[in-house]
Amino acid sequence: MVMAQSLFRLLKQIHPKATIDVIAPAWSKPLLARMPEIQEAIELPFAHGVFKPLQRIRLGQSLRDRQYDWAITLPITWKSALVPFGAKIKKRTGFKGEMRYALLNDMRILDKKRLPMMVQRYLALGLDPDASIPDNFLKPKLLSSAQQQQIAMQAMGLSRDKKILGICPGAEYGPAKRWPVEYFADVGNAMIKKGWQVWLFGSEKDNPTTNAICESIGQGSINLAGRTQLDQAIDLLACCQHVLCNDSGLMHISAALGVQVSAIFGSSDIHYTPPLNDNAQMISLQLECSPCFKKECPLGHYNCLKQIKPETVLATIN
Numbered sequence: 209m210v211m212a213q214s215l216f217r218l219l220k221q222i223h224p225k226a227t228i229d230v231i232a233p234a235w236s237k238p239l240l241a242r243m244p245e246i247q248e249a250i251e252l253p254f255a256h257g258v259f260k261p262l263q264r265i266r267l268g269q270s271l272r273d274r275q276y277d278w279a280i281t282l283p284i285t286w287k288s289a290l291v292p293f294g295a296k297i298k299k300r301t302g303f304k305g306e307m308r309y310a311l312l313n314d315m316r317i318l319d320k321k322r323l324p325m326m327v328q329r330y331l332a333l334g335l336d337p338d339a340s341i342p343d344n345f346l347k348p349k350l351l352s353s354a355q356q357q358q359i360a361m362q363a364m365g366l367s368r369d370k371k372i373l374g375i376c377p378g379a380e381y382g383p384a385k386r387w388p389v390e391y392f393a394d395v396g397n398a399m400i401k402k403g404w405q406v407w408l409f410g411s412e413k414d415n416p417t418t419n420a421i422c423e424s425i426g427q428g429s430i431n432l433a434g435r436t437q438l439d440q441a442i443d444l445l446a447c448c449q450h451v452l453c454n455d456s457g458l459m460h461i462s463a464a465l466g467v468q469v470s471a472i473f474g475s476s477d478i479h480y481t482p483p484l485n486d487n488a489q490m491i492s493l494q495l496e497c498s499p500c501f502k503k504e505c506p507l508g509h510y511n512c513l514k515q516i517k518p519e520t521v522l523a524t525i526n
Contacts, residue, residue: 210460216245217346238439242350268294348464352446360443376453378414382503384475393424394518400428474513
């Protein structure tokens with residue numbers, strides 16, 4: 209969703225008077241609210257992976273009165289094209305995939321060599337089929353005001369009396385994207401000794417990890433995992449001087465806030481989904497066996513993560 213903002217910004221650049229609505233899961237609404245290009249986030253009331261084709265078509269039918277001119281479908285799935293089809297939107301753009309011939313009338317062929325980055329593929333759908341992606345395309349830029357940041361800090365009992373290192377040790381995808389817990393703790397301890405404070409971010413699922421890091425660091429660390437709503441997490445990440453993270457959603461949010469980021473890549477590809485921020489540093493050993501894109505290490509050693517030592521990461525922060 210963060211990378212999709214580059215597409216939204218491109219559309220507003222080309223069509224300044226365009227009205228852009230986004231159909232997306234409810235969880236993403238706070239994120240879309242921080243994108244000034246978006247007029248309305250329309251809730252997609254289906255859980256991830258749920259098919260329900262008739263309900264999706266009916267959702268599209270409920271949008272016909274809006275008379276949209278153009279629908280851009282980012283996922284390459286059959287079900288994702290059903291809502292624009294049901295809405296009878298004149299132009300329905302998307303990449304070829306899952307036999308969507310009847311649903312899309314502006315079918316594009318995805319050339320992965322020409323478009324190696326996910327964000328480039330999103331941008332391509334907003335341009336003419338033969339157009340080149342501009343090298344200086346607009347990066348994601350989420351809004352977070354000083355007032356919003358202060359409200360979030362007050363709600364969590366936090367302050368900016370010391371510099372803040374944000375640590376995001378989770379990665380929903382799987383353990384092959386998660387740097388070792390003890391390494392995060394080593395970096396946190398080193399920064400505490402330098403006079404910083406450490407805030408740990410994540411979902412309720414990340415609590416065992418963030419708790420273990422906090423226990424190792426002790427005083428000066430604060431576990432926020434599972435305590436914040438998404439909008440609060442956005443504002444608290446914006447307060448940080450530096451964010452250390454795995455390749456994850458919070459990495460992309462931090463980058464879009466303009467925060468300095470150290471991002472650790474294991475099984476994923478630094479060229480496919482990098483943090484889109486000039487202040488971001490990607491740390492990857494790029495071993496022969498990576499990127500494998502596996503959730504768990506197929507060789508059982510996780511060397512792509514374990515061999516990235518805390519000293520290396522500390523050097524990027526310093």
